[in-house]
Amino acid sequence: MSYQFDFAALLPYWPEFVRGLWLTLQLSAMATVLGFIVGTLCAIGRADGPPAVKWAVAAYVEVIRNTPLLVQIFLVYFGIATLGIRIGANTAAVAALVVNVGAYTCEIVRAGLESVHKAQLEAADCLGLSRVQTYWHVVLRPAVERVYPALTSQYVLLMLASSITSQISAEELTAVANRVQSDTFRSFETYIVVGLLYLLLSFVVRIAFWLVGLGVFVRRRKLGTAL
Amino acid sequence: MSAVANPTRAAREDTPRSSQAGAPVVRLHDVHKSFGALKVLDGVSLDVGPGEIAAIIGQSGSGKSTALRCINALETIQQGTIHVCGHAIHDPGLDRRALRRDVGIVFQSYNLFPHLTAEQNIMLAPTCVKGMTKAQARDLARAVLSHVGLAEKAEHYPEQLSGGQQQRVAIARSLAMRPKLMLFDEVTSALDPQLTGEVLKVMENLAREGMTMILVTHEMAFARKVASKVVYMHRGRVWETGTGAMLDDPQTPELRAFIGNGL
């Protein structure tokens, strides 16, 4: 049983691969930034909000963590359409990914928030800082620094999971692959190439997180120690 | 028993330093505070005048920290009144932000922000609360750091400083807000004797400059030397009060026993 590899058949499609790669990166970047904001606000709401907010966030997190991403994507896509709002598949993909990763971010950041000692909050209070100022200057940076490795893994996972949005015909890397393999009938070669491209993307995401970490966690950069 | 049950200001009246001319900076009147069923403050009354240094001493668990925390509105009280720099602390409508501008507090555990340098720790409140520019706040931070003898440590992070240095940064951080009253809760208790000395020296300088201070301390020698008023708390009450000399001639068996054990 000998399989004749023919990667040359894929060559004409390289601009499409590049376009898919680029879109995957864009979708992931947007979902990462927005998901981080949503997740962090949820974490704060759950840790420090009024009971109704705590309850709502808890429900959101549990629903998302206990249902498949694919179902969430369809629900967001068709849900938004039912509301009479017309948005493209790519926008719907980002929205669904944000809803999904926001819940996981919430849980991770919440662990970080809990690691910040009550005495730190009290010190900030005694200096006259408002609650918002305390969160911004005293709580969030150490909290996020402590869970940064977990966040990085979560967002790599998000980038990989974005392949599922090909199901609502977002034109990302996996969607391109699906089309190329049905055109060329070189399925194995196509998915080998796509697999390698995802590996490359994972690497890029990790590098990006590392660089952002260097910029944000100045103390860690200078001293090299964990908080 | 009843003779010593409430010996509040039963002791002496020879208070050399208490420039009681102005209204008291701090006035507690019959303050009661419980945590659940546990009565922690049982009718505490105390006046501290401008420029006075009040040292609160007493066994662990006698309510010293709680008293200090009530003064700074970190705990709510069930009964009595507390006035601090013109703020009615017991009033539910208390303007906490205004209070925070007048009162600084330093804790045993320093509570510096670990991700910020000494200088940034100090700059935070002046920029956030007083709206200073970064440049103004930096100048201020340098000034208060030299005040506590740490000018050269401005760029250091807390973990790079000794306990005594961290505590001095914490004091400097409070001083940067130019408080009218400083509260110190066992600020040297976590330090070994050598580092204790450098922190006490900073506090002594502050006292000399006329800062009104209330300090909870186990440093009897320091209390005797610096305090204009010594307050011995026992079981949630002001058991005995007087000048530093009170420590040489305790009137109650409880204080006598406390001094006997403590020294």
Ligand SMILES: Nc1ncnc2c1ncn2[C@@H]1O[C@H](COP(=O)(O)OP(=O)(O)O)[C@@H](O)[C@H]1O
């Ligand atoms: N937040 C709290 N909840 C319950 N009990 C407390 C709390 N804070 C202090 N206590 C109790 O109140 C008593 C007095 O504590 P504290 O004021 O810290 O004493 P001191 O500072 O003199 O050692 C202790 O028995 C302590 O356990």
Ligand SMILES: [Mg+2]
């Ligand atoms: Mg205490």
